[in-house]
Amino acid sequence: MRAVLCKTLxxxxxxxxxxxxxxxxxxxxxxxxxxxxxLNFGDILIVQGKYQEKPELPxxxxxxxxxxxxxxxxxxxxxAMGDTVIAMTGTGAFAEDxxxxxxxxxxxxxxxxxxxxAAFPVAYGTSHLALEHRADLHQGEVLLVLGxxxxxxxxxxxxxxxxxxxxxxxxxxxxxxxxxAKYGADHGIDYxxxxxxxxxxxxxxxxxxxxxxxxxxxxxxxxxxxNWEGRLIVIGFASGTIQKIPSNYxxxxxxxxxxxxxxxxxRRDPEPMRTSLATLIDWLxxxxxxxxxxxxxxxxxxxxxxxxMMDRESTGKVVLTIGR
Numbered sequence: 499m500r501a502v503l504c505k506t507l508x509x510x511x512x513x514x515x516x517x518x519x520x521x522x523x524x525x526x527x528x529x530x531x532x533x534x535x536x537l538n539f540g541d542i543l544i545v546q547g548k549y550q551e552k553p554e555l556p557x558x559x560x561x562x563x564x565x566x567x568x569x570x571x572x573x574x575x576x577x578a579m580g581d582t583v584i585a586m587t588g589t590g591a592f593a594e595d596x597x598x599x600x601x602x603x604x605x606x607x608x609x610x611x612x613x614x615x616a617a618f619p620v621a622y623g624t625s626h627l628a629l630e631h632r633a634d635l636h637q638g639e640v641l642l643v644l645g646x647x648x649x650x651x652x653x654x655x656x657x658x659x660x661x662x663x664x665x666x667x668x669x670x671x672x673x674x675x676x677x678x679a680k681y682g683a684d685h686g687i688d689y690x691x692x693x694x695x696x697x698x699x700x701x702x703x704x705x706x707x708x709x710x711x712x713x714x715x716x717x718x719x720x721x722x723x724x725n726w727e728g729r730l731i732v733i734g735f736a737s738g739t740i741q742k743i744p745s746n747y748x749x750x751x752x753x754x755x756x757x758x759x760x761x762x763x764x765r766r767d768p769e770p771m772r773t774s775l776a777t778l779i780d781w782l783x784x785x786x787x788x789x790x791x792x793x794x795x796x797x798x799x800x801x802x803x804x805x806x807m808m809d810r811e812s813t814g815k816v817v818l819t820i821g822r
Contacts, residue, residue, distance in 0.1 A: 501518045
């Protein structure tokens with residue numbers, strides 16, 4: 499089978515595609531013929547050696563996929579041969595065949611577009627868990643989303659709207675704000691030339707929940723726009739800068755700053771993650787959420803696909819199409 503290999507840490511252009519032996523599932527594992535794999539910012543960090551988890555070289559990147567079950571290890575009872583599934587793999591998804599822990603392989607209806615399914619688990623899972631489980635977003639509250647046209651930001655816009663919030667999208671261009679508007683954003687702020695705090699005050703008076711996958715300079719502006727007893731969720735640092743939190747703002751606004759490391763729930767507290775994913779699969783099946791895929795590339799162009807994300811030339815998700 500063909501698989502993307504990272505043999506040396508560095509830029510995504512260093513990734514290669516080679517023929518490797520097809521794996522066999524062990525006890526508690528399942529083998530999947532991959533149809534498509536979604537790309538995430540974490541894939542870039544893993545390839546660069548900057549992620550919190552550092553797999554041994556050489557390894558195959560890829561955190562999420564969709565496909566069809568082709569073999570079952572002993573003890574796997576909730577899946578059957580031929581099932582259409584999504585899987586959260588951590589690494590390994592950029593390949594024609596994948597063996598992974600069956601506990602994190604979930605069935606989806608055959609009617610679901612497998613490209614959309616591959617673009618679904620990590621980004622939507624992160625945003626739903628952050629907004630519902632951590633921030634306790636309520637209907638009628640104001641949600642401010644930074645990086646609103648990106649892989650996780652756009653899902654936060656869509657999920658926030660589905661939960662009944664008034665959504666303010668922040669992005670770096672009018673074109674990106676147009677994408678966010680299509681997914682339900684009530685207002686848009688172009689932070690390449692608008693002040694986030696001033697515009698939020700003008701639009702709604704303040705934000706009850708701030709969703710921040712960007713970090714850096716915009717964090718300070720967003721924090722200063724938050725309402726009394728507001729909640730700011732730290733998702734990541736796509737800007738490349740890890741900001742310092744001015745604790746006087748936290749005190750004066752009596753607000754909370756909380757982190758959401760979605761993948762850690764898999765090890766430390768899996769039940770909220772499972773409940774969230776079950777809800778999201780229902781929403782996907784019902785058409786309540788629809789992943790936005792701006793680019794689809796073949797397996798051989800994995801490095802190019804990651805570069806699109808790094809250079810912020812994509813919106814929503816980028817997907818590798820792999821199915822044979």
